Amino acid sequence: MTTRLPASMQVFERGWLSSNNVLFTGPHDTALVDSGYLTHAPQTLALLRHALQGRPLDRLLNTHLHSDHCGGNALLQASYGCHTAIPVLEADKVAAWDEEALSYRATGQQCARFTFDATLAPGDVLELGGLRWQVLAAPGHDPHALLLFCADEGVLMSGDALWENGFGVIFPELAGEPGFAEVGATLDLIATLDARIVIPGHGPLFDDVAGALTRARGRLAYLSGDPVRNAENAVKVLLKFLLLERRALALEALPELLGSIPLVERVRTHYLGRSAGELAQWAGAALVRAGAARVEEGQLIDI
Known part of the structure; x- marks a missing residue:
């Protein structure tokens, strides 16, 4: 290079x-x-x-x-x-x-x-x-x-x-x-x-x-x-940003936390049609699958 x-x-x-x-x-x-x-x-x-x-x-x-x-x-x-x-x-x-x-x-x-x-x-x-x-x-x-x-x-x-x-x-x-x-x-x-x-x-x-x-x-x-892909990508990125900032997030708090972000709420209601709980579960699992987070003792941990 x-x-x-x-x-x-x-x-x-x-x-x-x-x-x-x-x-x-x-x-x-x-x-x-x-x-x-x-x-x-x-x-x-x-x-x-x-x-x-x-x-x-x-x-x-x-x-x-x-x-x-x-x-x-x-x-x-x-x-x-x-x-x-x-x-x-x-x-x-x-x-x-x-x-x-x-x-x-x-x-x-x-x-x-x-x-x-x-x-x-x-x-x-x-x-x-x-x-x-x-x-x-x-x-x-x-x-x-x-x-x-x-x-x-x-x-x-x-x-x-x-x-x-x-x-x-x-x-x-x-x-x-x-x-x-x-x-x-x-x-x-x-x-x-x-x-x-x-x-x-x-x-x-x-x-x-x-x-x-x-x-x-x-x-x-x-x-x-498929605009849903862009919407899902945005949710994953915004959750990862929060994780980078805070290092760990309680899994049970994720629905309320994501719901407090206006852009995530717009994406959830306009594009994804999922409940707050479903979206939080999906986003956390997506970060884990991507190797960007892990779950430990009820928390989503940054990697």
């Missing part, structure tokens, strides 16, 4: 609860792309302090505003006073701190309130780490998500639009909005880029871009072939 990055870049590969972070230490300023989940914010700050070796963090940018990508924003702003740029179509929601529109209430996830100084829009060109980066639209997983691409180095920051094996949950479809076609269009866009290395939002860097695109398209065909 050829995953050599420019000297001004460093990637903190995080666990699946928190997004990967990309740190730029350029000659004139420093910048971080994405800040992880709220519960890991102190760890994010510690990683930064160690890597920056006394330099300030000048800039903070977000590929999109799901809680696992911007949950550390508030702490980093308080610690560094860093200039913060977010996707332009999220600006009004952040200014009003509309947790419903920002998805935090719907998904049952946490995000401390943060502010912003500037916005990012498709077509923008940025300088990060002394390199030129294009801002590209990446709808699908999130309708306002962005890609950052450095053509000179062939490096793509893909967020949750493309992982080595798949992509993020297609949330718009669950809210009754289009998402499958948008994922496909984003994958087509990535295929036109001459990317040498991809830095995904989660998981390791990879250089087999063609292989990843093939796998992602196969995954998209599977999910779009």
